[in-house]
Amino acid sequence: MALPVRRRHVVRTIAAATIALLAAVTVPPGPAPATPPPPSSTPLARPAQRVILFDFDGFDPRFVSGRYAGVAELPNLRALIEEGSYGVARGSFSSYSNSSRATTATGTYPITHRNTGYYYSRDTDRGVSQERYLEPGVETIAQSLRRQDRTAAYLQWYVVQNYGAAFGDPAALYTQPGGDCQTRADQAIALLHGEPVDSGGTMVDPARIPDLITVYCDDVDAVLHSDGFSAAGLPAALARVDAQIGRVRDAAREAGILDETAFVVTADHGARDWTIPLLPEVVDRLAGTGLTVEVISSSGGAPDPASEIVIVAAPRTADITLRGRADTPAQARNIARIIRSVPGIAAVYDERDLRRMKASDKLGDLVVEPIEPYHLSTLTDGKPRGSHGGLAEAYVPLVLSGAGIRAGVPLHDVGLVDVAATIGALLGVHPPSTSRGQAVRQAIERP
Ligand SMILES: [Zn+2]
Secondary structure, eight states, X not given: OHHHHHHHHHHHHHHHHHHHHHHHHTSOOOOOTXXXXXTTSOOOOOSOSEEEEEEETTOOGGGTSSXXXXXXXXXXXXXXXXXXXXXXXXXXXXXXXXXXXXXXXXXOOHHHHOOOOSEEETTTTEEESOOOOOOTTOOOHHHHHHHTTOOEEEESOXXXXXXXXXXXXXXXXXXXXXXXXXXXXXXXXXXXXXXXXXXXTXXXXXXXXXXXXXXXXXXXXXHHHHHGGGOTTHHHHHHHHHHHHHHHXXXXXHTTOGGGEEEEEEOSOOOEEEOEEOHHHHHHHHHTXXXXXXXXXXXXXXXXXXXXXXXXXXXXOEEEEEOGXXXXXXXXXXXXXXXXXXXXXXXXXXXXXXXXTTOOTTSOSEEEEEOTTEEOSSOOSOOOEEEOOSSTTOEEEEEXXXXXXXXXXXXXXXXGGGHHHHHHHHXXXXXXXXXXXXXXXXXXXXX
């Protein structure tokens, strides 16, 4: 179809122009995309010998302080915070796991890495839930560390699989132990003890303890999705992920490397409860325009070619693509105004808003976000559940602690986009070549 292709080209041109503008105006000059720094460049200081990153899916910052701080004690996380630095970091929009984790792994925003969640793909004419896509030329921390001769193991940290890490690769090991957080921490402990670990069915011995170990756990996210913040299983899930910090730290102590190891704890996004459906009201009001409205499934749903307003509905966002008669700036403004007038709608983001948020250009013309506990899912059973995707839950805890980290520094104005550069600074290497993030220097000791 000629029209969507042409539009997509225009959008991408605008996105590229925006990146160029940001680079020119707000981002300090860095290495050109995909150009490795010269090998002769001065070696960087190395405040820590190694870094262990815990990436806890759905770990809302309000479990640390605020509304949900009493759900679980989190003694191990709090000990790291006590000895290190803590702040609430910005995630990225939209706050779906793969897209947010791509921000962490690349130090770029979705407008650059283009991993996108819950949208209608004009390319495939299908609804998409999540994807493993990363824009060619955008470097991950796994590719960056490998290029700079540093070793790493990524335990279920799927975002770098085949983007710098692979099954069976001892220098950039990807593993998929499955199970819960304890099973994943078991592998970190094995690596710290110098033991081989299962990587895609093969036992791999990295020969020495990797410079970076990342541990991905989704225990908390899974409980929140099924039952929300009132879930009976939530305290246990929080306690379980917290306990793994303690177990891995103990293993580092036993291995004699605790005082040269930095710990980073973060998440991809927070969460919000959802119970009250808004989608039927939104669809009703849009049908009043006389345009044809269709809700398609995020798992591969294909719209009728005649549909003019195509909605990919998810609890915390609805992605709206305008086609045919609906595809004009005046209609976009009118449709946004109609949706904003529905009680329970928090925001309708248009193309300008999405560019300002550095969101992916693969999202639709409008993205709608409800106020908690309203939702835009097709489910109408009213059961309490949790989810994410909106701007409200695009905030995460960021803990830096251990070797090379100053104690008691409140982290302000930090984001997931800064994590890769911060790990690089701790290890004394350059950030990923395309990274737009900044190392959290205020928390890093000068060696
Ligand atoms: Zn989730």
